[in-house]
Amino acid sequence: MNENHKNKFIGTLSQKELLKLYSKYVNAPKVRFFKGFGLGFIPGEREGVKLKTLEGSRVGEPPLELYNCRTSGGVFNLGHRNPRILQILKDALDGGLDLGDHILLSEQRALLGKKLADLMPGDISKTTFGVSGGEAIDCAIKFSRAVTKRKGCVSAIGGYHGHTGFALATGDPDFRDIFLWNLPEFKQIPFGDINALRKAVTNKIACVILETIPATAGILIAPEGYFAEVREICDDTGTMMIIDEVQAGLGRTGELWAVYGGLYPNEKVVPDFIVLGKGMSAGIYPLSVCSYRPFIEKAVYKDEPFIQISTTGGSDIGCAIASEMLEIQSDPKFLAHVKEMGAVFQKGLEKIKNEFPDLIKDVRGRGLMWGVEFYKEDDSQLGMLSIIKEGVLLDYCHNKKDTLKILPPLVVQKRELDEILSRIRGGVAKLKKLKT
Numbered sequence: 001m002n003e004n005h006k007n008k009f010i011g012t013l014s015q016k017e018l019l020k021l022y023s024k025y026v027n028a029p030k031v032r033f034f035k036g037f038g039l040g041f042i043p044g045e046r047e048g049v050k051l052k053t054l055e056g057s058r059v060g061e062p063p064l065e066l067y068n069c070r071t072s073g074g075v076f077n078l079g080h081r082n083p084r085i086l087q088i089l090k091d092a093l094d095g096g097l098d099l100g101d102h103i104l105l106s107e108q109r110a111l112l113g114k115k116l117a118d119l120m121p122g123d124i125s126k127t128t129f130g131v132s133g134g135e136a137i138d139c140a141i142k143f144s145r146a147v148t149k150r151k152g153c154v155s156a157i158g159g160y161h162g163h164t165g166f167a168l169a170t171g172d173p174d175f176r177d178i179f180l181w182n183l184p185e186f187k188q189i190p191f192g193d194i195n196a197l198r199k200a201v202t203n204k205i206a207c208v209i210l211e212t213i214p215a216t217a218g219i220l221i222a223p224e225g226y227f228a229e230v231r232e233i234c235d236d237t238g239t240m241m242i243i244d245e246v247q248a249g250l251g252r253t254g255e256l257w258a259v260y261g262g263l264y265p266n267e268k269v270v271p272d273f274i275v276l277g278k279g280m281s282a283g284i285y286p287l288s289v290c291s292y293r294p295f296i297e298k299a300v301y302k303d304e305p306f307i308q309i310s311t312t313g314g315s316d317i318g319c320a321i322a323s324e325m326l327e328i329q330s331d332p333k334f335l336a337h338v339k340e341m342g343a344v345f346q347k348g349l350e351k352i353k354n355e356f357p358d359l360i361k362d363v364r365g366r367g368l369m370w371g372v373e374f375y376k377e378d379d380s381q382l383g384m385l386s387i388i389k390e391g392v393l394l395d396y397c398h399n400k401k402d403t404l405k406i407l408p409p410l411v412v413q414k415r416e417l418d419e420i421l422s423r424i425r426g427g428v429a430k431l432k433k434l435k436t
């Protein structure tokens with residue numbers, strides 16, 4: 001990273017001054033929250049698998065240089081400012097692109113649509129674009145209601161699909177109660193419990209929506225056969241099956257799609273919808289995707305081609321960038337690298353668990369998506385802080401706070417992963433010392 005990280009955009013004011021501005025003009029409780037955790041820093045320079053804070057967490061402390069294993073939930077799958085993606089952005093601008101007009105037809109949307117269809121499981125071959133994951137989830141739920149002429153939705157307790165309208169309604173009460181947004185037709189059931197799902201899916205249910213690996217719920221791993229049975233239940237009841245791969249998709253498990261061989265190699269399920277966000281941006285330009293089977297297009301768009309629109313969703317620049325990202329991330333060599341690094345990471349995390357059996361209860365995940373569950377919630381939070389101090393940025397699962405969520409960039413190299421593991425171990429060792 002550049003030694004002198006002050007430039008026109010980074011380090012324009014002192015961190016203290018910026019925190020004051022953030023408090024005054026953006027969100028004071030958020031500043032208080034991070035300061036309260038001892039994490040009152042602002043990210044500055046970022047490159048590859050690392051980012052640097054403008055200054056230390058507390059006044060007078062040196063800036064932190066962190067391996068980014070938060071990756072904003074998979075936004076930075078290709079690391080920060082991936083050179084191939086930066087080049088495409090420059091080429092797209094030099095080549096005459098801008099956002100494009102969402103009402104008109106678009107060359108870039110057509111090309112990206114085809115690329116997605118070529119890569120998607122089964123006959124999923126139609127795509128409606130958006131800006132955020134929540135927007136694409138809303139689209140999938142809306143379309144399910146249009147197809148089935150039903151209102152109900154079944155989702156997982158602790159699952160998370162976004163803060164927008166229908167997406168918010170699928171989630172846990174803490175984010176929706178204040179907005180009086182408790183839709184009576186929306187039900188939550190325990191993830192992985194097929195009997196609970198079977199009971200909940202009646203002929204009033206439009207869709208079942210699930211993350212293949214629920215991240216906010218604690219990186220949960222469903223028993224083998226679960227998603228195949230979800231498919232069967234949906235088929236039997238005429239219910240749409242929506243799979244949210246905003247975090248688990250795009251190669252995170254070592255397969256392009258978690259639901260199609262990434263969770264279990266022999267379990268390849270074709271849902272009705274696959275929703276993508278975060279990583280579609282390649283960390284550079286926002287784009288989300290709601291892809292679905294062709295019969296859905298017929299039912300939804302039959303009388304009104306503008307039934308779902310998004311002014312900045314599916315922009316020409318966003319599509320050009322996402323197309324290059326897919327080129328990189330669908331390459332079998334890239335996926336093999338994720339698998340190889342995933343095996344190294346799993347082994348390393350299990351070793352740490354075995355060294356600290358009184359602190360760590362479980363380690364679970366796939367590819368480069370891992371959860372480390374502590375026996376006690378306090379320990380996971382203190383563990384997180386201790387690991388961040390060692391130089392690895394990660395966080396806890398919002399709806400299962402005893403579990404740390406670790407998503408390294410997919411481009412991470414072996415020596416970097418060894419360093420990350422050694423720092424995670426160091427953080428846990430310091431927690432252990434603190435407690436004895």
Ligand SMILES: Cc1ncc(COP(=O)(O)O)c(C=O)c1O
Nearest residue numbers: 132133134160161162246247277
């Ligand atoms: C699994 C999952 N789905 C959907 C979303 C919503 O994405 P966005 O914040 O882009 O609306 C998120 C965001 O964290 C997510 O983790």
